[in-house]
Amino acid sequence: MSTPAIRLKDVSIRFPIRKGVLRRVVGEVRAVDSISFDINEGETVGLVGESGSGKSTTGRGLLGLSHLSGGTVECFGQDLAALKRDRGALPRISQLVFQDPYASLNPRMTIGETLGEVLHVHRLVPPAEIGARVAKLLDDVGLRRETAERHPHALSGGQRQRVAIARALAIEPKFIVLDEVVSALDVSIQGQIVNLLQDLQRQRNLTYLFITHDLSIVRHVSHSIVVLYGGQIMEMGPRDSLFAQPLHPYTSALLSAVPVPDPRIERARARLEVRSEPPDPSAPLPGCRFQRSCAFAISRCQIERPVLRPIGSHDSRHVAACHRMDEPLVREALSRASHGALS
Amino acid sequence: MTMHSNAAPSPAAPILEVSHLGVAYGNDARKVQVVHDVSLAVSPGEALGIVGESGCGKSQTMLAVLRLLPRGGRVSGGAVRFDGRDVLALSARDVRGIRGHGLALISQDALTALNPAMTIGTQMAEPLIHYDGVSGAQARKRCAELLDLVGIPGATSRLGSYPHELSGGMRQRALIAMAISANPKVLIADEPTTALDVTTQAQILQLIDRLRRDLGMALILITHDLGVVAGVTDRVAVMYAGRVVETATTEDLFASPRHPYTKALLDSTARIEGQVSDRLSPIPGLPPDPRSPVSGCAFHPRCSYVRDVCHQDLPQLVDGIAGGEHPVRCFVDPFVTAPARRAGEAAR
Numbered sequence: 200m201s202t203p204a205i206r207l208k209d210v211s212i213r214f215p216i217r218k219g220v221l222r223r224v225v226g227e228v229r230a231v232d233s234i235s236f237d238i239n240e241g242e243t244v245g246l247v248g249e250s251g252s253g254k255s256t257t258g259r260g261l262l263g264l265s266h267l268s269g270g271t272v273e274c275f276g277q278d279l280a281a282l283k284r285d286r287g288a289l290p291r292i293s294q295l296v297f298q299d300p301y302a303s304l305n306p307r308m309t310i311g312e313t314l315g316e317v318l319h320v321h322r323l324v325p326p327a328e329i330g331a332r333v334a335k336l337l338d339d340v341g342l343r344r345e346t347a348e349r350h351p352h353a354l355s356g357g358q359r360q361r362v363a364i365a366r367a368l369a370i371e372p373k374f375i376v377l378d379e380v381v382s383a384l385d386v387s388i389q390g391q392i393v394n395l396l397q398d399l400q401r402q403r404n405l406t407y408l409f410i411t412h413d414l415s416i417v418r419h420v421s422h423s424i425v426v427l428y429g430g431q432i433m434e435m436g437p438r439d440s441l442f443a444q445p446l447h448p449y450t451s452a453l454l455s456a457v458p459v460p461d462p463r464i465e466r467a468r469a470r471l472e473v474r475s476e477p478p479d480p481s482a483p484l485p486g487c488r489f490q491r492s493c494a495f496a497i498s499r500c501q502i503e504r505p506v507l508r509p510i511g512s513h514d515s516r517h518v519a520a521c522h523r524m525d526e527p528l529v530r531e532a533l534s535r536a537s538h539g540a541l542s
Numbered sequence: 543m544t545m546h547s548n549a550a551p552s553p554a555a556p557i558l559e560v561s562h563l564g565v566a567y568g569n570d571a572r573k574v575q576v577v578h579d580v581s582l583a584v585s586p587g588e589a590l591g592i593v594g595e596s597g598c599g600k601s602q603t604m605l606a607v608l609r610l611l612p613r614g615g616r617v618s619g620g621a622v623r624f625d626g627r628d629v630l631a632l633s634a635r636d637v638r639g640i641r642g643h644g645l646a647l648i649s650q651d652a653l654t655a656l657n658p659a660m661t662i663g664t665q666m667a668e669p670l671i672h673y674d675g676v677s678g679a680q681a682r683k684r685c686a687e688l689l690d691l692v693g694i695p696g697a698t699s700r701l702g703s704y705p706h707e708l709s710g711g712m713r714q715r716a717l718i719a720m721a722i723s724a725n726p727k728v729l730i731a732d733e734p735t736t737a738l739d740v741t742t743q744a745q746i747l748q749l750i751d752r753l754r755r756d757l758g759m760a761l762i763l764i765t766h767d768l769g770v771v772a773g774v775t776d777r778v779a780v781m782y783a784g785r786v787v788e789t790a791t792t793e794d795l796f797a798s799p800r801h802p803y804t805k806a807l808l809d810s811t812a813r814i815e816g817q818v819s820d821r822l823s824p825i826p827g828l829p830p831d832p833r834s835p836v837s838g839c840a841f842h843p844r845c846s847y848v849r850d851v852c853h854q855d856l857p858q859l860v861d862g863i864a865g866g867e868h869p870v871r872c873f874v875d876p877f878v879t880a881p882a883r884r885a886g887e888a889a890r
Contacts, residue, residue, distance in 0.1 A: 249739035250710075355828050385595040386766065390810045390824025397821070412739065415812040419822060442814075456744035457814045458769025462792045464815065465773040470748075473741040 202276065203237035204406040205261065205374060210234050210270035212253070212260050216481060228480045230256040232430040233270065240275075240373075241400065243407040245421030245438070247414060247453070251477055253430040254410045258376040261408065263289050275373060287321065294367035298379035300359035304351040310337075310362050311347030317369045336365040341395060357388040361395065368399070374406045381416060393420060414457050418442055423516075426450050429478040429488035432507060436517030445537050446510060446519035448529075449473075449489050454537040471536035487520070495523050495532075556583035556623075557760050558607070558645070558728050563620035565602045565611065565784075575618065576602050576832050578784045581859075582762075584728065589754060589761040591771030591792070593807075594781035597829055600764045603781075604730050608645055609637045625727065642669060646726035648750075650733040652713035656705040662689075662716050663701030670723060688719040692749060711742035715749065722753060728760045729753075735770065747774055768811060772796060780804045783830050783840035786859060790868040800870045802847045839872070846881040847874045 212231040215224040231253040238244045248254045259265040261272055263283045272279035274292055282289045297303045304313060314333045318324050324332045334344045340361040351359055360380060367375055377396065381389040397420065399405060411417050417424060418438060425435040426449065434447040445451045452471045459465050473492045478484065487493070490500040505520040523529045565577035577599040584590045592600045605611050607622050609629065622629040624644055632640065641647075649655045657665050666688065667681035676684065682701065689697035692715040705713055714734065721729060731750060735743035751774045754761045763775055771778050772792060779789040780801060788801040799805040806825045827844040830836045836843060842852040851873050859871040 249741065357828070385829070386768075387595060387807060387810050387825035388828070389812070390822035391826075393812070393822050394824065413812075414740070415814045418814060419812040419818060438818075452741055454814065456741045458743070458747075458767060458773055459813070459815055460768035460772050460796065460808060460811055461815075462772045462796050465769070470744055472745070 202273075204240035204242075204275055205238040205408070206273040207237075207257075207261070208235050208271045208273070210257070210260060210272060211268045212256050212265050213268040226481050229430050229483055230480060231260065232483070234425075234427070234430075234432050235270075236425050236432065236435055238374075238406055238408060239422070240406050241404040242422040243400065243409050243420050245417035245424045246408055246410045246427065247412065247417050247424060248427035249412060249453075249477065251429075251480070252427040253480075254427050255378055257427070258295070258378050258408055258410050262293050262295055262376055264295075290372075291321070291370055292372055293374040293376065294370060294372040295376045295378065296360075296363050296367050296380050298382050300356070300363040301351060303363060304359060304366075306351055308350070309347065310342075310349055310351070310354075313362070314347070314366055314369055317366055321370055323370065332369075336369055339368060339399070340365040341391075355388075356384050357391055360384065360392050364392075364395065364399075372405075374408075376408045376410065378410045379412070380409075382411065382413065389416065396420070414453060426453070429483070430480055431488050432520065433489060434517075434519035435507070436519075437514065440514045440517040444513070444517075445533060446513075446517065446524045447489075447521050448493050448495050448524075448533060450519070451533040451537040452492075469536055471533070487522070495529050497523065554585045554587075557586045557625055558762075559583045559621075559623045560603070560607060561621050561623075563603060563606060563622065564618035565599070565606045566616060566618040567614050573618075574832050575835070576615075576784050577606065579620070580781075580784075580786055581620075582779055582786070582789075584760045584762055586727065586760055587754070587758050588777070589751075589763065589775040591775035591778040592762065592764045592781060593766065593768060593771055593778055595766055595807075595829060597832070598781040599784040600781050601732055602784075604647070604732060604762065604764060608641060608647060608730070610647075639673075642673065642724040642726065644726060645728045645730060646721040646724070648714075648717055648721050648729065648731040648734045650736050652710070652717045652737075653705060655717055656713060658705055661702050661704055662708070666701075666716075666720050666723060669720075674724070684723070685719075688723055689716065691722075691753070692716070692719045693745075694719070710738055711746065714738060714742075714746050718746075718749065718753070722757065722759075725757070726759060728762060730762045730764070732764045733766070734763070736765070736767075743770075750774065768796075768808060780807075783836070784832060785840065785871060787841070787871045788869070789859075794868055800868060800875055801872050802845045802874070803841045806844075806846070847872075849873060 210231060211233050213227045213229050216226040216228060218225045246254045246257060256265055260267055263279060274282060311333050314336055315329045318329050318332055333347055337344055337346055342358060342361050381392050384392060400407060409417060409420050421438050423437050424441045426433045428449050433449045445454055452473045455471045471494060478488055486501045486503055487505055490496045499522050505522045507518040507520045509515045509518050510525050560580060560582045563577060563580045564575065567574045567576060580603050594600045606617050617630055624640060663682060663685055666685040670676050670681040670684060671678060685701055686697045689700055694700050694712060694715050708716060735746050738746060763771060765771060775792050778792050778795045779786050782803050788804050799808055809823045810825055812822060825844050830840050838854045839852045839857055842848045857871045857873050859869045861869050
């Protein structure tokens with residue numbers, strides 16, 4: 200394998216907590232705490248975690264929208280910091296699509312104007328050709344050309360999300376961060392957008408970071424998965440390996456909590472409970488981030504932070520950070536909770 | 543732990559019965575009908591799921607039942623009977639008596655449902671003192687018991703907390719505690735877990751399920767998530783474009799969905815289990831806008847089993863070929879008939 204398209208190395212993103220009239224810094228929130236992973240060209244990494252896990256902040260950091268407090272990001276062989284200094288270079292490589300296209304599209308501009316503006320600002324095509332390029336972009340995302348004349352309010356949620364994708368594609372980026380792009384859509388429409396994104400990826404060899412809390416969708420779209428909790432990676436690995444045999448108690452708890460549209464499975468399942476609330480990112484505990492919620496925590500988990508590692512003869516790309524994951528009893532309990540009735 | 547007993551459909555008389563209910567907005571010149579001819583019933587202790595996508599009329603139906611339709615909305619026909627009383631004919635004062643003691647509502651967004659400027663204890667105690675005439679001290683004690691019942695740790699100290707001091711899951715628990723404070727006979731939960739993380743969702747669903755059993759309430763669970771109804775309901779009604787298109791026991795609905803919409807919805811859902819398919823199978827097109835209703839069956843433009851008759855005639859909700867308690871609003875039965883056309887590519 201050649202070098203990956205995107206490489207994060209020990210990336211940390213912290214936000215200062217300010218207080219008082221003088222806005223003195225009294226602490227910091229460790230939103231993302233020393234994470235490293237790669238995304239191969241033309242592939243999708245699914246970044247999953249619950250609210251506050253740092254998944255959106257990671258995505259913003261990759262696009263240069265959040266300042267990195269530590270670590271480096273390599274973007275198609277170039278350093279992110281260098282790309283940021285060269286104005287306009289980063290947006291030409293990487294783009295972002297948000298959850299709510301209604302908030303990210305200008306309500307007073309027609310779709311044609313919105314897309315045309317991007318082409319104009321980045322001087323991607325001569326002014327005379329902008330109309331034709333807009334029509335082509337609408338074609339590419341499965342919208343009628345007449346959509347160019349319409350305003351965002353006249354479109355459905357799915358159509359607006361197609362426009363947001365067209366706007367990202369206008370710049371012909373190589374990498375797109377997709378932040379909860381189907382979460383606000385109805386189930387019957389989600390599939391339309393997911394299929395479109397997968398088609399575009401195959402046609403254009405696009406690289407995606409797919410950020411979501413929805414494990415069913417992430418399983419469908421991702422080549423590999425990164426599981427975040429409290430700003431740290433709990434587990435990551437190739438899709439099939441991770442879903443077939445989750446190593447970390449948190450991943451198992453997540454999988455066991457997803458409701459399955461089948462009453463026979465749903466009623467027979469054993470759920471692995473998450474016991475407390477997520478950790479406070481401004482006052483991180485020593486040891487494992489998941490310790491307070493973990494059903495398997497022992498005293499070692501409160502002292503020593505576990506490192507990401509594979510287990511036994513398992514796929515070496517599939518790693519997790521847990522002290523107890525090799526213990527047969529723990530393995531058995533995890534496998535029962537996340538699968539049991541599923542397989 | 544499981545979230546279900548094998549309770550057979552209860553033979554008891556329904557505690558809440560909605561018959562041929564219609565809800566419309568606007569005046570006669572520009573009427574927009576959002577709920578058409580909806581009939582539902584729930585018996586004491588039974589859990590009914592109402593499933594459908596945004597705009598299908600599932601929440602409007604329940605708002606009409608609670609007499610909480612927003613300005614401009616009105617019941618255009620039908621009847622609602624609760625515990626033998628005609629809800630739509632009650633005075634405003636009598637309706638207030640039914641809300642809380644009879645029918646209680648849990649909404650999706652606990653942060654907007656709770657008053658941000660009042661402590662949890664104060665807003666929980668208010669209706670107890672006001673309507674039930676209990677003393678302040680008694681109300682406080684009862685509130686602490688309720689918070690304990692819904693699994694809020696350190697209940698007594700939490701009475702003094704403001705909503706913003708609680709996490710999303712804890713706020714939803716507090717809202718549930720308020721909903722059950724007057725011992726309602728029917729608990730109506732409208733997307734109670736949609737705003738929550740998946741692990742919290744599992745806990746809240748388990749809590750609702752446990753309370754329903756322990757307190758003998760009937761439950762109406764409104765959701766867009768087929769996985770959510772699979773775990774906690776006895777029966778399910780599927781709604782599309784303001785109409786009920788299929789009702790069945792939860793087992794039957796998932797084992798043999800008979801309406802093409804239900805089948806398509808199940809097929810379009812990405813799964814956490816089983817084989818990963820190469821492509822998802824979304825339903826082509828969009829749901830209809832109630833301002834420009836579709837002729838015939840409202841699902842016909844998106845249906846892969848469509849026939850000529852579906853373009854003009856509205857099918858009735860009748861027991862299908864299979865018979866039994868599984869009425870379907872469709873001219874064809876997807877289990878006996880092959881699709882007339884392949885489910886299309888993403889419609890434009």
